[in-house]
Amino acid sequence: MLGAVELRCGLLLGMMTMVGLNAQMVKAATGEGPGAAAIVVPAGAGAGGGDSWWRHAVLYEIYPRSFQDSNGDGIGDINGITSRLDYLKDLGIDAIWITPMYPSPGVDYGYDISDYTAIDPEYGTMADFDHMVAEAKARGIRVIMDYVINHTSDQNAWFKESRSSRDNPKRDWYVWRDGKIGEDGKLGPPNNWQSWFGHSAWTWDETTKQYYYHYFYVQQPDLNWKNPEVRKAMYGVLEFWMKHGVAGFRIDAVSRLFEDPEMRDDPYMPGYNAYGDRNIQHKYTDDLPEVHDVLREVRKVVDAFPGDPVLVTEADEPNIGELTKMYGVDGKNDEVQLPMDFQIADVNELSAVKFRKLFDEVEANTAKGQPEYFFSNHDQRRQWDRYGDGVHNDQIAKLMAALLLTTRGTPQMYYGEEIGMRTTDPARIEDVHDPIGKLGWPKEKGRDGERTPMQWDASVHAGFTTGKPWLPVPPSAATYNVQVESQNPDSIYSTYKRLLALRKSEPALRDGAYEAVNESDEHVFAYLRKSGDETLLVALNMSAAARTIAVKSAGREADVLYRSPLGKMGLKAETVSLGKIELEPFGFVVARVK
Numbered sequence: 299m300l301g302a303v304e305l306r307c308g309l310l311l312g313m314m315t316m317v318g319l320n321a322q323m324v325k326a327a328t329g330e331g332p333g334a335a336a337i338v339v340p341a342g343a344g345a346g347g348g349d350s351w352w353r354h355a356v357l358y359e360i361y362p363r364s365f366q367d368s369n370g371d372g373i374g375d376i377n378g379i380t381s382r383l384d385y386l387k388d389l390g391i392d393a394i395w396i397t398p399m400y401p402s403p404g405v406d407y408g409y410d411i412s413d414y415t416a417i418d419p420e421y422g423t424m425a426d427f428d429h430m431v432a433e434a435k436a437r438g439i440r441v442i443m444d445y446v447i448n449h450t451s452d453q454n455a456w457f458k459e460s461r462s463s464r465d466n467p468k469r470d471w472y473v474w475r476d477g478k479i480g481e482d483g484k485l486g487p488p489n490n491w492q493s494w495f496g497h498s499a500w501t502w503d504e505t506t507k508q509y510y511y512h513y514f515y516v517q518q519p520d521l522n523w524k525n526p527e528v529r530k531a532m533y534g535v536l537e538f539w540m541k542h543g544v545a546g547f548r549i550d551a552v553s554r555l556f557e558d559p560e561m562r563d564d565p566y567m568p569g570y571n572a573y574g575d576r577n578i579q580h581k582y583t584d585d586l587p588e589v590h591d592v593l594r595e596v597r598k599v600v601d602a603f604p605g606d607p608v609l610v611t612e613a614d615e616p617n618i619g620e621l622t623k624m625y626g627v628d629g630k631n632d633e634v635q636l637p638m639d640f641q642i643a644d645v646n647e648l649s650a651v652k653f654r655k656l657f658d659e660v661e662a663n664t665a666k667g668q669p670e671y672f673f674s675n676h677d678q679r680r681q682w683d684r685y686g687d688g689v690h691n692d693q694i695a696k697l698m699a700a701l702l703l704t705t706r707g708t709p710q711m712y713y714g715e716e717i718g719m720r721t722t723d724p725a726r727i728e729d730v731h732d733p734i735g736k737l738g739w740p741k742e743k744g745r746d747g748e749r750t751p752m753q754w755d756a757s758v759h760a761g762f763t764t765g766k767p768w769l770p771v772p773p774s775a776a777t778y779n780v781q782v783e784s785q786n787p788d789s790i791y792s793t794y795k796r797l798l799a800l801r802k803s804e805p806a807l808r809d810g811a812y813e814a815v816n817e818s819d820e821h822v823f824a825y826l827r828k829s830g831d832e833t834l835l836v837a838l839n840m841s842a843a844a845r846t847i848a849v850k851s852a853g854r855e856a857d858v859l860y861r862s863p864l865g866k867m868g869l870k871a872e873t874v875s876l877g878k879i880e881l882e883p884f885g886f887v888v889a890r891v892k
């Protein structure tokens with residue numbers, strides 16, 4: 299009988315013969331030859347083309363401050379990332395999205411940019427950046443940059459000019475308004491709009507005696523996207539980084555770009571937020587139709603470059619209708635290729651019913667756009683504890699890996715997710731870095747907890763730095779780290795690695811059609827992935843009890859390609875009857891239907 303690895307390689311060889319690849323390329327794809335990149339990352343097939351690289355890529359988000367420090371200052375940096383490219387290649391990812399590394403005062407840890415076309419010395423130099431891109435490319439890994447489009451830092455030269463006088467040529471690059479006399483007879487902000495990070499979205503500027511608008515921190519004034527000069531300058535930023543060899547952009551906070559010209563007050567909702575403000579619906583500052591004009595223009599700018607550049611949006615859209623528009627209004631597909639699916643990421647419980655409904659929904663999106671999935675990121679509590687039940691967290695982390703890597707779409711991982719890093723909040727307000735944690739303490743502890751240093755090994759600072767890490771290394775690093783977990787075939791890390799390899803070797807998993815099965819099952823989320831004659835079954839038990847399911851499909855039996863937990867069978871080949879598939883608590887199988 300063949301083991302899973304042999305099975306995989308057999309299939310890979312079969313598949314390559316079918317598409318006419320030669321033996322040297324086969325070696326490369328199995329990681330043996332020097333030209334591995336040739337197959338793993340095919341040349342771009344043109345914008346929106348059928349075989350666009352981003353359709354079958356796995357993205358990996360790096361929070362550069364916390365990934366790998368190379369110079370002992372306790373802060374991760376570009377050379378640190380470069381030194382870990384072999385790790386990333388071996389893990390099996392295809393592209394890295396790096397959160398901002400541009401010069402910044404660091405109020406919002408890089409999301410407040412003072413210069414869009416330079417590298418912050420904290421992270422290295424432009425030469426380090428170019429070197430990293432080249433080394434990544436040599437390993438078949440693409441680099442995606444963060445494009446912070448809604449706002450700049452208040453230390454950006456553009457804003458400094460803008461705030462210097464009412465008649466400065468850059469005055470209109472930001473959103474300035476007169477105040478309004480309130481019911482108390484005092485001058486106050488123009489309306490009730492609130493910052494996402496608490497309190498009024500308007501800040502008074504004494505020099506020119508007007509308010510400026512900021513959807514986020516006071517130090518992050520919003521750009522005025524109605525101004526053509528702003529557009530020109532910001533499109534120049536895209537061109538600058540494209541010329542430095544990047545493969546695309548993740549566009550930050552894109553739905554916030556425009557505000558209601560009539561400046562109407564937002565409606566209040568019941569209750570108060572963590573900062574003590576009345577809850578509000580951001581009706582007049584989110585998702586205005588003009589956002590799509592900008593996205594179309596951005597797409598045109600990047601499409602002028604070769605390599606089929608990708609646009610990913612941070613689009614925490616309220617429903618599938620708004621999410622679908624991100625691909626292009628009226629199904630045109632001329633905006634972004636990969637809008638991140640927050641509907642799915644925000645399901646905060648392990649619910650087969652909820653996941654099935656949302657996966658079905660995005661699958662049927664009328665634009666026929668490619669879904670983009672994630673469960674953890676630098677703003678989101680880590681999935682190990684978000685979905686964990688306190689008893690089976692490791693097994694649940696493996697289940698979530700299967701959900702991410704076997705559904706149809708482009709998966710996006712967050713650094714450390716592959717080793718089961720957990721959210722580790724600061725214990726005391728004095729230790730908090732993220733300003734919202736200071737403002738909202740203790741209800742809102744900020745986002746430090748999901749940004750702790752990567753856990754490479756069990757040494758004192760987990761192999762992240764030789765200095766003092768900017769955020770403490772969590773105690774879990776002693777056992778949850780790359781070195782320890784790579785020794786254990788049933789670790790979270792080994793599960794990710796095997797699923798990533800399976801996704802590469804199985805065309806049905808990578809690109810195949812998705813079809814939900816057993817749709818009334820409340821506990822097991824099961825679906826088929828189909829490509830040509832091949833049908834794979836994925837069954838994910840989202841409950842704490844062992845379950846047995848029967849799946850109606852064309853075949854009667856299936857060869858298990860991967861079962862978790864590994865259990866007695868280990869990695870040995872196993873054939874199951876589709877009438878009786880046994881799943882352990884939070885266990886899953888991926889199997890080829892015969």
Ligand code: NOJ
Nearest residue numbers: 406409514550551676677
């Ligand atoms: C979204 C980013 O992901 C988040 O980290 C940041 O604070 C806000 N945008 C503001 O830029």
